[in-house]
Amino acid sequence: MGKSRLEAFSDGVLAIIITIMVLELKVPHGAEATALVPLLPVFLSYVLSFVYIGIYWNNHHHMLHTVRKVSGGILWANLHLLFWLSLFPVSTGWMGENQFAPLPTAFYGVVLLMAAIAYWLLQRTIIASQGVDSLLARAIGKDVKGKLSPLCYALAIPLAFLSPWLANLLYVLVALIWLVPDRRIERLLTD
Amino acid sequence: MGKSRLEAFSDGVLAIIITIMVLELKVPHGAEATALVPLLPVFLSYVLSFVYIGIYWNNHHHMLHTVRKVSGGILWANLHLLFWLSLFPVSTGWMGENQFAPLPTAFYGVVLLMAAIAYWLLQRTIIASQGVDSLLARAIGKDVKGKLSPLCYALAIPLAFLSPWLANLLYVLVALIWLVPDRRIERLLTD
Amino acid sequence: MGKSRLEAFSDGVLAIIITIMVLELKVPHGAEATALVPLLPVFLSYVLSFVYIGIYWNNHHHMLHTVRKVSGGILWANLHLLFWLSLFPVSTGWMGENQFAPLPTAFYGVVLLMAAIAYWLLQRTIIASQGVDSLLARAIGKDVKGKLSPLCYALAIPLAFLSPWLANLLYVLVALIWLVPDRRIERLLTD
Amino acid sequence: MGKSRLEAFSDGVLAIIITIMVLELKVPHGAEATALVPLLPVFLSYVLSFVYIGIYWNNHHHMLHTVRKVSGGILWANLHLLFWLSLFPVSTGWMGENQFAPLPTAFYGVVLLMAAIAYWLLQRTIIASQGVDSLLARAIGKDVKGKLSPLCYALAIPLAFLSPWLANLLYVLVALIWLVPDRRIERLLTD
Numbered sequence: 001m002g003k004s005r006l007e008a009f010s011d012g013v014l015a016i017i018i019t020i021m022v023l024e025l026k027v028p029h030g031a032e033a034t035a036l037v038p039l040l041p042v043f044l045s046y047v048l049s050f051v052y053i054g055i056y057w058n059n060h061h062h063m064l065h066t067v068r069k070v071s072g073g074i075l076w077a078n079l080h081l082l083f084w085l086s087l088f089p090v091s092t093g094w095m096g097e098n099q100f101a102p103l104p105t106a107f108y109g110v111v112l113l114m115a116a117i118a119y120w121l122l123q124r125t126i127i128a129s130q131g132v133d134s135l136l137a138r139a140i141g142k143d144v145k146g147k148l149s150p151l152c153y154a155l156a157i158p159l160a161f162l163s164p165w166l167a168n169l170l171y172v173l174v175a176l177i178w179l180v181p182d183r184r185i186e187r188l189l190t191d
Numbered sequence: 192m193g194k195s196r197l198e199a200f201s202d203g204v205l206a207i208i209i210t211i212m213v214l215e216l217k218v219p220h221g222a223e224a225t226a227l228v229p230l231l232p233v234f235l236s237y238v239l240s241f242v243y244i245g246i247y248w249n250n251h252h253h254m255l256h257t258v259r260k261v262s263g264g265i266l267w268a269n270l271h272l273l274f275w276l277s278l279f280p281v282s283t284g285w286m287g288e289n290q291f292a293p294l295p296t297a298f299y300g301v302v303l304l305m306a307a308i309a310y311w312l313l314q315r316t317i318i319a320s321q322g323v324d325s326l327l328a329r330a331i332g333k334d335v336k337g338k339l340s341p342l343c344y345a346l347a348i349p350l351a352f353l354s355p356w357l358a359n360l361l362y363v364l365v366a367l368i369w370l371v372p373d374r375r376i377e378r379l380l381t382d
Numbered sequence: 383m384g385k386s387r388l389e390a391f392s393d394g395v396l397a398i399i400i401t402i403m404v405l406e407l408k409v410p411h412g413a414e415a416t417a418l419v420p421l422l423p424v425f426l427s428y429v430l431s432f433v434y435i436g437i438y439w440n441n442h443h444h445m446l447h448t449v450r451k452v453s454g455g456i457l458w459a460n461l462h463l464l465f466w467l468s469l470f471p472v473s474t475g476w477m478g479e480n481q482f483a484p485l486p487t488a489f490y491g492v493v494l495l496m497a498a499i500a501y502w503l504l505q506r507t508i509i510a511s512q513g514v515d516s517l518l519a520r521a522i523g524k525d526v527k528g529k530l531s532p533l534c535y536a537l538a539i540p541l542a543f544l545s546p547w548l549a550n551l552l553y554v555l556v557a558l559i560w561l562v563p564d565r566r567i568e569r570l571l572t573d
Numbered sequence: 574m575g576k577s578r579l580e581a582f583s584d585g586v587l588a589i590i591i592t593i594m595v596l597e598l599k600v601p602h603g604a605e606a607t608a609l610v611p612l613l614p615v616f617l618s619y620v621l622s623f624v625y626i627g628i629y630w631n632n633h634h635h636m637l638h639t640v641r642k643v644s645g646g647i648l649w650a651n652l653h654l655l656f657w658l659s660l661f662p663v664s665t666g667w668m669g670e671n672q673f674a675p676l677p678t679a680f681y682g683v684v685l686l687m688a689a690i691a692y693w694l695l696q697r698t699i700i701a702s703q704g705v706d707s708l709l710a711r712a713i714g715k716d717v718k719g720k721l722s723p724l725c726y727a728l729a730i731p732l733a734f735l736s737p738w739l740a741n742l743l744y745v746l747v748a749l750i751w752l753v754p755d756r757r758i759e760r761l762l763t764d
Contacts, residue, residue, distance in 0.1 A: 018586060020589075027667050050656055199393050203397030278404065281408075391588055458631075480603075
């Protein structure tokens with residue numbers, strides 16, 4: 001089975017997730033400037049989630065480059081990742097509409113954590129089907145970022161109840177370390 | 192006529208169906224934990240439907256692999272299947288928002304049943320255009336799963352009025368027997 | 383410029399239109415059978431529009447098969463068609479929620495008429511860029527269906543104020559004469 | 574890394590943006606003609622935004638034709654453009670629902686301006702990765718339209734507070750000068 005339909009379906013789902021998140025930015029009631037004020041936290045949470053989905057799409061893109069044969073296990077590990085990513089719009093909206101309150105901020109961290117675990121599982125499934133000497137296994141190496149991120153999320157979840165702003169700072173920091181594109185796979189492909 | 196646009200269109204519709212289902216998970220009012228409680232049944236019904244759409248996408252993917260020429264009949268049988276799958280979001284939302292009440296649970300079963308019949312019709316249409324010795328005809332063989340599933344749905348629909356939980360258990364069981372990927376077509380393609 | 387992105391974009395828009403129409407089927411309030419009653423006209427109008435979008439996708443698919451070079455004119459004629467098709471969800475919802483009242487039924491006819499005119503314009507633009515002896519020009523021939531349909535819509539619009547049911551009957555009849563797939567292009571391609 | 578997935582993802586996001594804008598055209602309450610009146614400004618703003626997204630898709634299409642290798646910078650410059658375009662539905666709805674009031678009209682101009690800047694940044698990023706003698710650099714030449722448009726938006730934003738109608742006239746004028754398809758790239762590719 002080829003991977004083109006897997007890519008097309010994942011692209012479709014990610015494109016829809018990134019776009020329906022904007023539906024949480026409800027059209028304000030009234031035409032005055034004060035009508036925009038309650039939208040500000042929703043807008044900030046939208047920017048954060050937009051960047052996260054962008055990072056996932058980017059890295060997903062690179063990872064699938066190394067796949068040749070799509071097995072049933074890869075299909076379901078991929079759907080599992082898409083499932084957790086599909087919870088971004090509702091958790092983003094909940095956090096934004098409550099001005100980054102503790103529980104919604106912690107909940108957002110849970111969704112980030114589960115998506116990170118699902119990504120790691122997909123990575124494991126691909127490597128398992130390709131052998132430990134595979135392109136992907138060599139490309140990710142020690143996978144420092146991939147191991148650091150879930151740790152940060154796991155730390156941020158309880159932290160959200162003490163200081164939601166510190167938790168959100170952690171989410172932003174993790175996004176920033178991923179924004180540097182994952183050149184490892186690109187480099188190996190060039191070699 | 193090639194099948195690539197048929198695949199692309201079906202992928203698009205399935206990607207949108209699987210993603211707009213999440214819109215039924217409305218952003219909770221209030222930032223406290225109790226605001227999440229009414230979302231739990233909606234979340235559970237979302238998980239069930241996500242798995243079902245994933246199964247349909249997976250098997251649809253395999254089935255279309257065996258198609259070479261797309262006839263008008265195949266196009267319309269495919270649209271007919273997409274029609275019933277497009278009713279998943281509303282029936283999922285109705286069942287979840289009413290905590291798996293009898294009538295919404297039975298209605299969900301009707302949509303599952305109609306989608307199963309539509310899938311079977313599409314399968315028949317493809318085999319009819321390819322001949323009884325076709326790859327697909329040999330691949331599905333006796334098609335035990337394909338015959339068992341509508342029977343289970345037909346049983347679950349009246350059962351929902353006696354015990355919605357038993358009906359939902361049946362839906363989960365059918366999903367589980369399909370989660371095992373349909374290796375028959377893969378195996379035949381390899382031979 | 384190739385036509386693959388034009389097809390992909392059109393497929394995407396049509397897949398989204400056909401799927402967001404289902405969002406007008408609002409999750410009913412209450413779990414009893416009477417909660418489904420107001421949904422019936424919305425459901426019927428959804429079925430009609432689903433079939434119409436299916437017909438457009440089908441014929442659009444055939445028509446673009448005959449295109450080799452995509453000009454700026456074709457791009458904009460195609461976007462113009464997509465614009466009118468994008469008004470299907472709102473006009474379908476309006477007609478369904480008002481139990482096929484006169485004005486919404488007439489409005490639905492206006493959208494059908496404008497989409498038919500836009501389709502005809504796209505056809506003209508493609509033929510103009512290919513010459514009168516082109517594959518498409520020969521394939522559509524006298525284009526009886528293409529000329530009859532806008533006439534029926536134009537007739538149904540005033541008729542809707544006398545009898546909305548007769549107008550809707552006309553919409554169904556036109557859909558039925560198009561459901562027969564347009565084999566003219568298929569036949570010519572085979573020759 | 575190839576550009577086909579970048580195109581597919583961008584097409585998906587643009588197709589969804591252009592289609593969910595229509596969700597702001599809410600189904601009117603009531604079946605009489607007066608129910609349509611408040612929809613008129615929403616409809617007009619929808620037409621304007623539809624044309625703008627069409628122009629962006631069209632030019633994006635041409636620009637990516639000149640790209641051979643997709644770098645990380647291009648990926649993120651493209652996502653940045655999609656981010657600002659994703660704000661079209663909410664700003665369109667806000668302007669339409671408030672009958673082109675000053676602040677929403679100015680806000681719409683801000684979104685147009687940011688999208689124009691993002692488009693220009695993407696153009697710069699592509700040229701930077703290809704060299705100043707690249708196809709794209711020669712194709713855009715002095716890029717009069719690309720420099721004039723942000724100036725017009727920057728002018729229209731303060732103007733909206735004096736006369737929203739003049740500001741909207743400017744938006745329409747800029748759209749009209751872009752509607753003429755960008756034949757420069759087509760011409761160069763033909764040479």
